[in-house]
Amino acid sequence: MNMIVNPKERLVLVGNGMAGIRAIEEILARAPGRFAITVFGAEPHGNYNRIMLSPVLSREKKFESIITHDLAWYEEQGIELISGEAVVEIDRINQTVTSAAGTSRGYDVLLLATGSMPFLLPVEGNDLHGVVGFRDLADVEKMLKIAGAKRHAVVIGGGLLGLEAANGLMLNGMDVTVIHLPPTLMERQLDREASELLQRDLTARGLACITGANTAALIGNSQDEVIALRLKDGREFPADLVVMAVGIRPSITLGKHAGLDCNRGILVDDGMRTSDPLIWAVGECIEHRGVCYGLVAPLFDMAKICADRITGVAASNYIPAESPTRLKVTGIDMFSVGAFDGGEGCEDIIMRDSSRGQYRRVVVKENRVVGVLLYGDAADGAWYFDLMKQKTDIAPIRGGLIFGPAFAADGTASGADIGAMADDAEICGCNGVCKGKIVGAIKEFGLSTLDEVRARTKASASCGSCTGQVEKILAYAAGDAYKAGPKIKPMCKCTTHGHDAVRAEIRARKLMSIPAVMRALNWKTTDGCASCRPALNYYLLCEWPGEYQDDFQSRFVNERMHANIQKDGTYSVVPRMWGGVTNAAELRAIADVVERYDIPSVKVTGGQRIDLLGVRKEQLPDVWRDLNDAGMISGAAYAKGLRTVKTCVGSEWCRFGTQDSTSMGIGLEKMTWGSSTPAKVKMAVSGCPRNCAESSIKDFGVIATESGWDLLVGGNGGVKLRETELLAKVATAGEVLEYAAAFMQLYREEARYLERTAHWIERVGVAYVQSRLLPDAAARKNLHDRFLISQKFAQIDPWAERARQGVQAHEFRPLALVE
Amino acid sequence: MTQEIWREIGVIDDIPPLGSRVISVNAGDIAIFRTSDDHVFALDDLCPHKQGKLSQGIVHDRAVTCPLHSWVIGLDDGKALDPDEGCTKTHEIRLEGRRIFLRLTA
Ligand code: SRM
Ligand SMILES: Cc1cc2nc3c(=O)[nH]c(=O)nc-3n(C[C@H](O)[C@H](O)[C@H](O)COP(=O)(O)OP(=O)(O)OC[C@H]3O[C@@H](n4cnc5c(N)ncnc54)[C@H](O)[C@@H]3O)c2cc1C
Ligand code: SF4
Ligand code: FES
Numbered sequence: 053m054n055m056i057v058n059p060k061e062r063l064v065l066v067g068n069g070m071a072g073i074r075a076i077e078e079i080l081a082r083a084p085g086r087f088a089i090t091v092f093g094a095e096p097h098g099n100y101n102r103i104m105l106s107p108v109l110s111r112e113k114k115f116e117s118i119i120t121h122d123l124a125w126y127e128e129q130g131i132e133l134i135s136g137e138a139v140v141e142i143d144r145i146n147q148t149v150t151s152a153a154g155t156s157r158g159y160d161v162l163l164l165a166t167g168s169m170p171f172l173l174p175v176e177g178n179d180l181h182g183v184v185g186f187r188d189l190a191d192v193e194k195m196l197k198i199a200g201a202k203r204h205a206v207v208i209g210g211g212l213l214g215l216e217a218a219n220g221l222m223l224n225g226m227d228v229t230v231i232h233l234p235p236t237l238m239e240r241q242l243d244r245e246a247s248e249l250l251q252r253d254l255t256a257r258g259l260a261c262i263t264g265a266n267t268a269a270l271i272g273n274s275q276d277e278v279i280a281l282r283l284k285d286g287r288e289f290p291a292d293l294v295v296m297a298v299g300i301r302p303s304i305t306l307g308k309h310a311g312l313d314c315n316r317g318i319l320v321d322d323g324m325r326t327s328d329p330l331i332w333a334v335g336e337c338i339e340h341r342g343v344c345y346g347l348v349a350p351l352f353d354m355a356k357i358c359a360d361r362i363t364g365v366a367a368s369n370y371i372p373a374e375s376p377t378r379l380k381v382t383g384i385d386m387f388s389v390g391a392f393d394g395g396e397g398c399e400d401i402i403m404r405d406s407s408r409g410q411y412r413r414v415v416v417k418e419n420r421v422v423g424v425l426l427y428g429d430a431a432d433g434a435w436y437f438d439l440m441k442q443k444t445d446i447a448p449i450r451g452g453l454i455f456g457p458a459f460a461a462d463g464t465a466s467g468a469d470i471g472a473m474a475d476d477a478e479i480c481g482c483n484g485v486c487k488g489k490i491v492g493a494i495k496e497f498g499l500s501t502l503d504e505v506r507a508r509t510k511a512s513a514s515c516g517s518c519t520g521q522v523e524k525i526l527a528y529a530a531g532d533a534y535k536a537g538p539k540i541k542p543m544c545k546c547t548t549h550g551h552d553a554v555r556a557e558i559r560a561r562k563l564m565s566i567p568a569v570m571r572a573l574n575w576k577t578t579d580g581c582a583s584c585r586p587a588l589n590y591y592l593l594c595e596w597p598g599e600y601q602d603d604f605q606s607r608f609v610n611e612r613m614h615a616n617i618q619k620d621g622t623y624s625v626v627p628r629m630w631g632g633v634t635n636a637a638e639l640r641a642i643a644d645v646v647e648r649y650d651i652p653s654v655k656v657t658g659g660q661r662i663d664l665l666g667v668r669k670e671q672l673p674d675v676w677r678d679l680n681d682a683g684m685i686s687g688a689a690y691a692k693g694l695r696t697v698k699t700c701v702g703s704e705w706c707r708f709g710t711q712d713s714t715s716m717g718i719g720l721e722k723m724t725w726g727s728s729t730p731a732k733v734k735m736a737v738s739g740c741p742r743n744c745a746e747s748s749i750k751d752f753g754v755i756a757t758e759s760g761w762d763l764l765v766g767g768n769g770g771v772k773l774r775e776t777e778l779l780a781k782v783a784t785a786g787e788v789l790e791y792a793a794a795f796m797q798l799y800r801e802e803a804r805y806l807e808r809t810a811h812w813i814e815r816v817g818v819a820y821v822q823s824r825l826l827p828d829a830a831a832r833k834n835l836h837d838r839f840l841i842s843q844k845f846a847q848i849d850p851w852a853e854r855a856r857q858g859v860q861a862h863e864f865r866p867l868a869l870v871e
Numbered sequence: 872m873t874q875e876i877w878r879e880i881g882v883i884d885d886i887p888p889l890g891s892r893v894i895s896v897n898a899g900d901i902a903i904f905r906t907s908d909d910h911v912f913a914l915d916d917l918c919p920h921k922q923g924k925l926s927q928g929i930v931h932d933r934a935v936t937c938p939l940h941s942w943v944i945g946l947d948d949g950k951a952l953d954p955d956e957g958c959t960k961t962h963e964i965r966l967e968g969r970r971i972f973l974r975l976t977a
Contacts, residue, residue: 114954200920200957225921225940579889579907582929582936582943605889609927609938617938621924867892867903868880870975 060088063362064149064159066139066306068093070102071335071351072165073121078359080129086363089131090157092149095188096136098122102188103348103482103515106380109192109220120513142310144328161330161362164318166303168336168346172296173208177270182278183294186217195293199224202292206230206281208267210237212379214297218259219381221293229260229289231267231281233298241377241388245404246411246427253384253409262289270294302337302344317344322369324358332358340370348482348514349375376437376481378430378517383772387433390423390440391415398422403454412454419447432456434521438477470528479521482514487525494529502526544583546576551804555591564596566603582608587805590692593728594800597842604860610690613863614850615672618665623672625651625664626689627679628725631699631717631737632660641682649675659696659734661687670864677855685725685849692806693728693846694735697721698746702739702756709739711756716785717745720754720792726847727839729800731808734769735792748776751799751809752792757781761788765795765821766813774810777818780826794825794832797839875976882969883909891926891935896975901962902926903971904935904946912946913964913973919944919957 063079065072068091076089093099097119104118126133137151142162150156170185172178184194199205199221207218210232222228230237236247237254251261266284270291273279281291302317313319313327317339320326324340326333334354336345345351353370360366376389394400394415403412410428414421414436420443424436435457439446446453475488493499493508505522506513512522542548549557554573563569566588570580580588585606592600610616615623627642642662646654652666667675676686688695697720700706702713717737724735736745737754747753749769753776755762760783764776779795782788798821803812813821825832853859886892886905893916894901900916902925912933916926923939933946943952949959963974 111954196954197956200955577932579931581931582941585929585931605887605930608929613927617924617927619921619939621922621927862885862887862890862892866895866900867885868894870878870880870894870896 061086061160062158063087063089063161063163064157065089065091065163065165066149067165067167067303067335067337068095068099068133068135069165069167069335070099070348071167071355072163073099074352075163075165075334075355075358076129076131078355079363082359082365083363085130087161089129090159091126091131091133091135092137092139092151092155092157093133093135094138095190097189098126098133098135100189101514103380105186105189105192106216106220108189109186109195109217110223110382111220112223112382115189139306142306142331144310144331147330159330161332163358163362164307164326164331164333164337165335166306166337168300168302168344170296171299171301173267173298175267175269177272177278178296180270180272180276180278180294182292183270183296186213186295186297187300195221195295196224198293199226203227204229204290205293205295206289206291207295207297208232208281209295209297209299210234210261210263211240211297211299212238212377214295215254216380217295217297219254219257221295222257222259226293227260228258229262229291230254231265231283231289232261232263233266235264237261237263238379241392241425242386242427243393243413243425246386246388246413246425249409249411249427250379250384250386257383262287300336300346302339304337307333307337315339315342322357323361323367324354324370325361332362334358341372343372347375347377349373349484352483374440376424376433378433378515380515380517385426385428385430387424387426387430387436389433389437390421391417392423392425394423401450401454414454416446416450416453419445419450421446430517431520434477434479434481434518437481438474441478442476470524479525480509480511480514480518483510485509485511490522490525491529494526499526500530543587544581546570546580546584547573549573551587554588555595558591558595564592564600566592566606580606590728590730590805594842598845611692612860613669613672614686614688614690614854615667616690620666622666622668624689625667625672625675625679626657626661626687627684628687628721629661629684630721631697631714633699633714633718634662638682638684641679641684645675645678648678651675657689657696659689660698661696663689673855673861673864676851680849680852680855686851688725691728692731693726694721694724694733696734697724698734698736698750700737700739700744702737706739708742709756710758711739711761711785713737713739713745713754713756716754716756716761716788719785719789720752723789723793723840723843724796726849727796727800727843728846729796730803730805730812733796733799733809749773750776752795754788759783761785763788763791763795766810766818768808768810770808772810774814777813779818779822790832790836791825793839794835795821797835797842798824800839800842875974877965877972878975880971880973883911883966883971884969886911889930891928891930893926894973900924900926901973903964903973904930906930906933906946911964911966911971913962914944914946914949915960915962917959918942919949919951919959920955925959 099121101118101120107113108115137153139149140152141150148156148158170187184191205221205226205228207214207230210230218228218230237251268282268284270278271280278294280288282288304314304318307318308314318333320333320338324332335351357368357370360368374390379386398415398417401414413425415423421440473487477487490511499505512519541550569588589603589606604612649671651664655663657663697717699714699717703709733751735752736747736750738745738747739756747755749767753764762781763779765779767776768774888907891902891904901913902916904912916924918937920942923937925935927938928935934943936943942955949961951957965972
């Protein structure tokens, strides 16, 4: 019998996670081909970026996009992957490991990276169905399943993980309550003030946060499903899902069972070796000098040390380092590191701008930064962290320190300059990548996209919070070769073309219908999808006013029905109320309609008009006809088009009013109603700088002054608050209308579908918009005229068409009734 | 005793291509979809997610995107496409020329 002796040393990794696979990569880089590697993983996949489970839960990312090592990778590297099998035994005498399914492998070198497990509160009911941790994909899948079917979620733990879980569940439509034992949220990363800002922001998004709350028990039904949570003070919260995010416990069972020295974690020395010289350990399962870790940056450092040691290339030692924390909740920006809450001999430098929800605290000791806390805008986090790590003497820049790198250099705002940044300034905290390394890789390998930089350097490849900076470096180092994002961002998965290219083709090749566009540009699907069809319909409508026949089947239901669908399938009806002004006859007609059709709810909207809610689909044409009879038309509260023009009472009544803002607003609304635009457009006119109509958060805002009108653009009061920027100051009402029409047309022709003016202007800059509207009066007039031409075909009341001319009648009637 | 019958419910021209109409039966609404290549499908008018009315969604290829939270439901089998999970009940339906017949349980 022939014995096949494997000449290679056998390396076995237990734990197919972030730290373990990083260690394998580091080993492969140092000693390619030296080991015959086997990886055991309890989870049934390749390796993925665990950090990104939060965006998977919130559906901002798909699972496929967070896979870092697919099965092909293991194959290419010649690694044997045994996934879906947990190792249950290490036989240190015979040097073998065995899985629960009975698979055994011998080892010469064993690496443990078993990570950690969510800590389950020892309360009654913690084993009910619907009680989950937040650790792996299986947990996320459980949560999404319940979110799809049920309503109430409770998250125990208001730390990083708990809040990311809560936010994700909320974005899935659940009502979420966070139960937190300490008096403030994220108390390990935030001081009291920042924590209060955070709680305010989360509450505004709809998260209920109960702090100082001690869980007594989870209550189940007869099927052992959780239905509620009870606090020690007796309060109860309904719960179809309970997420425990109160901390993690290193997974040491395997190591302990094998007789390795363990405390809270598996004990390792500075070289990542356990008490058995053949066994090494990295990641969250270890304890090093009394400390266990829970962020990836230190784990990736450990991976390097253990690779140096296992391959013998260097006798390096692990040196503990601070790692900063960020919260991955879109729209909430924070950064915290070090002694952010001060301490003996520390001085605080603090800046707060409560109205913008911004807070900064830099803690200094003996002229060195020792802690940083940023809330609201965390872009400068890396810069402060660098000062902290380099122990830079901040005495010379102390005056501007709190304002960040742009000011600190010479006390003036010069803009954070990538060129001036030191080569060893750290950019990516997770992977410890500094500027010099990124620039070097870009130059050496001719990188021109973010993905290429990620693949080469790992910068921005983990939590992604440094992406903006990496892009700036790319733009700086790669110059013209750099394309923001993937080369062109396709409109959707049906095509490889981007929005702008598709539009240019529609124009250049005179494409006049959706099928024509799809044929000409080789669409990958037959009919497109719910994301590209509405966009194409808009581009065609905008390009060929009067010629292109609107495709109703490519419009979202609200625009097709001319009413907003509600969660119960009924609709709302909002009549236009010019400039927010009404009269007795209109109010009477509205009241009559409400009674006649038994409409359950009447509400004054945030847009200065009246919303009739709960109208059944088949009632819509009749309701509209009756409102039409009283002279009212659709308020287009559903449209990607002009919504409302808010006004204040102005010089007509108000003691401060300088101009007739009400009439100005009505004039704007009469000119722009019915328009279709890439996304909704809201306007407002205020009679003086007190700005009671909130003009400074509108797409097009007007503020009257003694000498004329200030025209403001690009504001948004929605998801991400953005203040308008000044477009121009004009003298007459006629000019206000001309600029408004020209602005609308430029936006219609150049913004991408679903891009509101705020995002469009953020992309192209207000200076660009000014360059198109201000210097050349003829060009402005031209845009203005094109807008009015398109309005000729657009200002048709959809209610009248449907209530009287039977347009789209099938939408309102069932095909058949079957008894 | 239950009994199954084929009911004529209208002609395909009553439904716009890439559109949908609803049949009201005692048990609730059934949405009838017409694809661009003139196939018809019948599904309960209920999204497996939060009961959105699928008949109000956008139809593309062999699927419909729900108007409430954009789940995509396959018309052949009523199953939600990845990453979502769930299933809407389908009904047997056939065309004879342009006439549509739906199989109902009475
Ligand atoms: C009815 C109303 C709330 C109210 O009772 O006051 C309302 C109701 C809805 N808003 Fe709003 N918004 C209403 C004023 C506002 C305002 C205030 C304003 O216009 O001054 C804002 C912030 C200002 C802004 O847009 O910049 C506002 C920001 C939003 C947003 C966030 C937009 C953004 O760009 O961030 C959405 C979501 C979206 O459009 O995707 C939204 C979406 C919605 C939708 C359409 C949600 C939906 O898709 O079903 C709601 C429809 C309910 C219905 O059927 O009527 N609503 N919404 C207000 C109608 C005004 C009107 O008369 O037409
Ligand atoms: C939702 C979420 C968000 C996070 N966000 C951040 C963040 O923003 N920034 C940050 O720095 N960190 C973040 N973290 C923490 C980070 O993910 C962890 O620090 C990191 O994944 C730990 O790596 P590890 O290899 O030690 O453990 P893991 O990645 O958990 O890998 C361990 C693997 O070993 C397997 N295993 C365990 N026992 C066995 C066994 N006996 N046999 C076989 N396999 C076994 C496990 O199934 C697991 O797949 C986050 C974590 C989560 C869950
Ligand atoms: S009306 Fe506006 S703020 Fe209120 S729930 Fe609906 S979208 Fe949210
Ligand atoms: S109800 Fe259909 S996607 Fe939510």
